[in-house]
Amino acid sequence: MNEEPFALFPNLAQSVNSMIESIVDREDMIKEYQNDLNKKIDALKEVEQLKEDFVATLTHDLKVPILAEKNMLNFLLDNRFGELNEKQKEALLYLKNSNKELVELVEIILETYKVNETKIDLHKESVDINRLVEETTEEMKPISDTDSISINYWSEFFEKVQVDEFYIKRVLKNLILNAISFSNPSSKVDVALCNDDKKIYIKITNYGKSIKKEEIKHVFDKYYTTAKKFRKVGTGLGLYLSNRIVKAHKGRIFIESAPGENEYTTFIVELKR
Numbered sequence: 713m714n715e716e717p718f719a720l721f722p723n724l725a726q727s728v729n730s731m732i733e734s735i736v737d738r739e740d741m742i743k744e745y746q747n748d749l750n751k752k753i754d755a756l757k758e759v760e761q762l763k764e765d766f767v768a769t770l771t772h773d774l775k776v777p778i779l780a781e782k783n784m785l786n787f788l789l790d791n792r793f794g795e796l797n798e799k800q801k802e803a804l805l806y807l808k809n810s811n812k813e814l815v816e817l818v819e820i821i822l823e824t825y826k827v828n829e830t831k832i833d834l835h836k837e838s839v840d841i842n843r844l845v846e847e848t849t850e851e852m853k854p855i856s857d858t859d860s861i862s863i864n865y866w867s868e869f870f871e872k873v874q875v876d877e878f879y880i881k882r883v884l885k886n887l888i889l890n891a892i893s894f895s896n897p898s899s900k901v902d903v904a905l906c907n908d909d910k911k912i913y914i915k916i917t918n919y920g921k922s923i924k925k926e927e928i929k930h931v932f933d934k935y936y937t938t939a940k941k942f943r944k945v946g947t948g949l950g951l952y953l954s955n956r957i958v959k960a961h962k963g964r965i966f967i968e969s970a971p972g973e974n975e976y977t978t979f980i981v982e983l984k985r
Contacts, residue, residue: 764825775818782811809858816889820950823882827953832960834876842867842905844877845914848884849903855889860898867905869912873985879957884914886950887979891918894977907985914981922975928967
């Protein structure tokens, strides 16, 4: 009998053993890489948490002097320390509007931190949404006046809806502030409330530089902002927070933006009726 075929068996067994050893070695390497990756992920999470804790503490501490400044400005404007001439009043009103922007920014940061720490706990009630949108629009006018930007509001919906008034007001403030920030000076912001059979739509439009199509999908990412191209401080956190709040209401925010001579950007909040 020819024994040559049987002579192949030791070599075959050796090859199989080598393959098994190689697979085991690779599995060990993969486990080692996975452990290293997990450690790095944990370290990154820890750094992110430390950063957010620092920002939250810092903004909380900043809020105290900002509110003290607000109170002092109100005292001055109420003539508590003597009569003011028109130029002095104008200067103080400008400072008051800047102070209001700072208060809004600090509140956005603090509320974003709270939302990250816990699930959004909604307290829905029957709300006159027309009243809420109109009131919020009026409250934002002192900020828009700083850059001679007018805010116009119209509504074709006058029913009540089930929402958390506090949180929806925060969404409206964030979106209107964002619209003001990205408007051309001496232009306008249009706010509209409309509906169909099942949903309501709050539309906030500015007439500044449009958003590129490839950027729209990133607009609601945390810390993302295109503000470096514009005149004002970025509002990325405000948009991130707004999107989280609307999603908690089982709604959505979407964007329409058109470039060209009459370019505009519209943020549309869609909520159930």
